[in-house]
Amino acid sequence: MAGAGSSRREFLRWLAAGGTGVAFAGLLPGTATAVMGEIVVIADVTLIDGTGSAPRPGVSVVLAGDRIAWVGGSADVPETGGARVIDGRGKYLVPGLWDMHSHGADLEEVVPPLHLIHGVTGVREMWGYAENRETKGKIERGELLGPRMVLASGIVDGPVTLLAPPVLQVSTAAEARAVVRAEKAAGAEFVKTYSYLGPDALRALADEARTQGIRFSGHWPYKLSHLEVSDLGQHSLEHFFGVSVHCSSRRDEILDRLTATPYDPEAPRAFFDLARRLEFESVTTYDRGRAQAYFGRLRRNGTWHSPTLTINRVVTQPAETHQRDPRLKYVPADMRESWAKGIERLAPRTPSDIALQERYHQETLRLVGVAHEAGVGLIGGTDCLNPYTFPGSGLHEELAFLVEAGLSPVQALKTVTGDAARFLGREATSGTVTVGKEADLVLLDANPAADIRNIAKIDTVITRGRVLGRAERRRMLDAVEAAANRPEPVTSARLHSLARRGCCC
Numbered sequence: 001m002a003g004a005g006s007s008r009r010e011f012l013r014w015l016a017a018g019g020t021g022v023a024f025a026g027l028l029p030g031t032a033t034a035v036m037g038e039i040v041v042i043a044d045v046t047l048i049d050g051t052g053s054a055p056r057p058g059v060s061v062v063l064a065g066d067r068i069a070w071v072g073g074s075a076d077v078p079e080t081g082g083a084r085v086i087d088g089r090g091k092y093l094v095p096g097l098w099d100m101h102s103h104g105a106d107l108e109e110v111v112p113p114l115h116l117i118h119g120v121t122g123v124r125e126m127w128g129y130a131e132n133r134e135t136k137g138k139i140e141r142g143e144l145l146g147p148r149m150v151l152a153s154g155i156v157d158g159p160v161t162l163l164a165p166p167v168l169q170v171s172t173a174a175e176a177r178a179v180v181r182a183e184k185a186a187g188a189e190f191v192k193t194y195s196y197l198g199p200d201a202l203r204a205l206a207d208e209a210r211t212q213g214i215r216f217s218g219h220w221p222y223k224l225s226h227l228e229v230s231d232l233g234q235h236s237l238e239h240f241f242g243v244s245v246h247c248s249s250r251r252d253e254i255l256d257r258l259t260a261t262p263y264d265p266e267a268p269r270a271f272f273d274l275a276r277r278l279e280f281e282s283v284t285t286y287d288r289g290r291a292q293a294y295f296g297r298l299r300r301n302g303t304w305h306s307p308t309l310t311i312n313r314v315v316t317q318p319a320e321t322h323q324r325d326p327r328l329k330y331v332p333a334d335m336r337e338s339w340a341k342g343i344e345r346l347a348p349r350t351p352s353d354i355a356l357q358e359r360y361h362q363e364t365l366r367l368v369g370v371a372h373e374a375g376v377g378l379i380g381g382t383d384c385l386n387p388y389t390f391p392g393s394g395l396h397e398e399l400a401f402l403v404e405a406g407l408s409p410v411q412a413l414k415t416v417t418g419d420a421a422r423f424l425g426r427e428a429t430s431g432t433v434t435v436g437k438e439a440d441l442v443l444l445d446a447n448p449a450a451d452i453r454n455i456a457k458i459d460t461v462i463t464r465g466r467v468l469g470r471a472e473r474r475r476m477l478d479a480v481e482a483a484a485n486r487p488e489p490v491t492s493a494r495l496h497s498l499a500r501r502g503c504c505c
Contacts, residue, residue, distance in 0.1 A: 008083075010078065010079070011080050012081075015039075015069055038064060039063065039064055040085075041063075041084070041085045042086045043060045043074060044059075044087070045059055045061070045088025045091050045443070046058075046088075046092045046447070047071070047092075047093050048092060048093070048410060048448065048449060049095070050094065050414060050421075050431050052410055052411060052414045053410075054410070054449070055449050058074050058075075059071065059073065059088075059093075060072065060073070060074040060077045061093065061441070063462070063465055064465075065439070065465050067436060067437070067438065068433060068437050068438075069435065071433060071434065071435055090445075091459060092445075094433075094455075095417040095430075095431055095441060095442070096120070096122060096438075096463065097118075097121065097455075098121075098122040098123065098124065098379075098420035098430075098431075099122075099123045099124070099382055099384065099391075100381035100420050101124060101126050101306050101379075101381025101383050102123040102391070103383065103386070104132075104385035105132045105135045106134070107385075108144060109479070109484075110330065110483055111384070111391045112145065113145065114477075114480055115391050116145065116147060116392070116461055116476070117392055117461070117473045117477055118391075118392030118393045118395065118458070119395075119455070120147055120392050121463045122147050122149075122150070123150070124149075124152070124381065124420075125151045126152050127155050127505065128151045128152045128188050128192070133187055135149075136149040145463075145466075148438075148440070148464075150426075151189055152191070153183035153184075153188035153191045154166055154192070155192045155193075155505065156176070156179055156193050156197060156218075157170075158170065158196040158198045158263070159265075160196050160264070160265045160268050161268060162194075162195070162196070162272060167194070170201050171201065172201065173200050173203070175201065176201040176205040176208065177208040179191075180208040180214070181212060188214070190214060190235065191209055191215070191216040191217075192217060193219065194219050194221075195222055195272065196221070196222065196263055196271070197221045198223060199223050206234070216233070217235045217237075217306075218234070218237075218238060219239065220237060220241045222258050222271070222275055223259055225246065226243075226294070227246070230297060230298050230303040231301060233301075235304065236303065236305065236306050236379065236423070237306070238306045238308065238504070239307070239311070239312060240308070240312065240367070240368065241275075241504075242279065244283045244360070244367060245278065245279055245282045246294045247282075247287060247291035248285040249287040249290065251282075251287075254278050254282060257278070258274075258275060261274065279360065280356050283360055283363035295370065295375075299374060299376050303377075304378065305368075305371055305378055306378075306379050306380075307368050307380075307402075308383045309365070309397075309398055309401035310383065310389050310397045310401065312364060312504070313361060313401065314386075314389060315387070315504075316348065316357035317348075317354075317357075318348060318354060319344050319347035321388075323340065325388060327393060329485070330477070332483075332485075333484070338387075365401065365405040366405070366406075368402065369406030372405070377419060377423060378407075378415050378419065380398045380416040380420070381398065382397070396455050398416075399412045399416065399452050399455055400453060409451070409452040410449050413448060413452075417431050418431040439464065440464065441461075441462040442455075442461055442462075443459045443462075444459060445457040445459050461473065
């Protein structure tokens with residue numbers, strides 16, 4: 001026993017002497033609460049660190065509680081003195097993934113565990129309301145196991161809207177300013193804007209957001225161009241809506257038509273359908289010079305794109321495409337019913353529509369690659385809980401689409417790790433495997449740099465320093481399936497509304 005204690009003290013002294021900057025209260029020798037279980041060593045692994053660097057073999061990573069305490073060559077690690085050691089030989093370590101466009105965290109028995117099971121240790125929740133603010137609080141207090149959450153405001157739209165309550169509808173500049181102040185006071189970390197928000201209200205919202213020191217992100221507001229909202233400070237444009245229009249030789253003609261067409265409160269979806277049809281048609285009039293000027297302006301303004309290729313692919317395919325997906329057993333029956341109804345609203349039906357939307361999808365992939373080459377920031381997100389867009393595993397699909405668009409696997413991984421953290425202003429604490437950062441990690445059985453689909457071959461997920469091995473993740477998945485298939489409904493009316501709309505949000 002004396003030998004084991006001595007080894008533990010020596011290991012902790014070595015760790016502290018490394019100049020890590022990590023607080024070791026309760027872990028250093030001589031403290032009454034020093035517990036070796038709070039130290040985890042991932043030994044002799046190949047590291048893909050989230051910076052975009054090439055994989056590094058022969059690395060060991062030491063975790064102290066919920067922080068990364070040391071990263072270096074495996075040969076430099078002394079006897080670990082009884083620390084928990086995870087054998088990384090033949091395995092690959094990446095930072096925990098961020099789904100940068102997610103919904104439905106308040107479906108607590110389904111969505112948070114599915115994220116973690118699939119290595120998603122952080123989400124940008126894109127519609128803030130009381131229930132998911134409560135869920136975030138439970139996670140932060142340790143009452144619920146789930147990913148870290150960066151939470152939007154309620155969605156802010158105009159007096160005509162496609163959305164159901166609790167959408168925040170504003171008609172005037174004064175109302176827009178008041179919403180920004182109220183949502184910040186309620187805990188929103190950014191303001192989420194939507195498609196039918198009017199120009200005067202959006203300009204006032206942008207100005208008030210600057211005053212309040214909070215960013216805004218969201219949809220393309222149809223009565224303003226991407227260039228105008230980028231100049232106003234919009235931090236991200238969601239879903240890649242309108243990009244083909246802004247890269248078209250017909251850009252001005254299309255934008256003028258949208259500006260001149262009123263929103264019809266009796267048929268609010270008619271305008272959305274018009275805009276989508278014009279987008280589909282615009283892919284045949286790509287203008288390289290216009291595209292370069294467009295992407296250059298977004299890059300200079302610091303406006304990012306969140307393409308959400310996963311949901312975009314779903315809604316450009318026939319409605320029946322995903323109705324036999326084996327993951328549906330992890331989705332509550334009432335939500336499955338809502339998905340089946342919702343997809344009918346957007347899915348192409350005729351051969352000509354299927355061909356048109358397939359071309360749009362392929363051009364969207366190409367333009368994502370052009371945006372990346374132009375230096376525009378990209379963040380990976382799924383829009384999960386929209387039809388057939390699954391929490392957790394959907395992000396693996398998003399990464400595959402980004403690679404199909406032209407990013408390398410390492411670059412695609414960076415969009416949901418290091419780049420996600422930089423976008424969120426969390427680069428000091430998250431996103432890369434770096435000393436002092438949060439101990440959110442994913443250990444893989446195969447190399448994602450060789451094939452991005454290997455991101456699904458998960459051995460272990462570590463969230464806030466908690467190790468979720470195969471057995472625990474299997475138990476979590478079984479619990480999700482049981483919850484999803486209980487006879488009584490588990491899904492709120494609000495989430496049903498999201499699923500039934502059949503459009504991105």
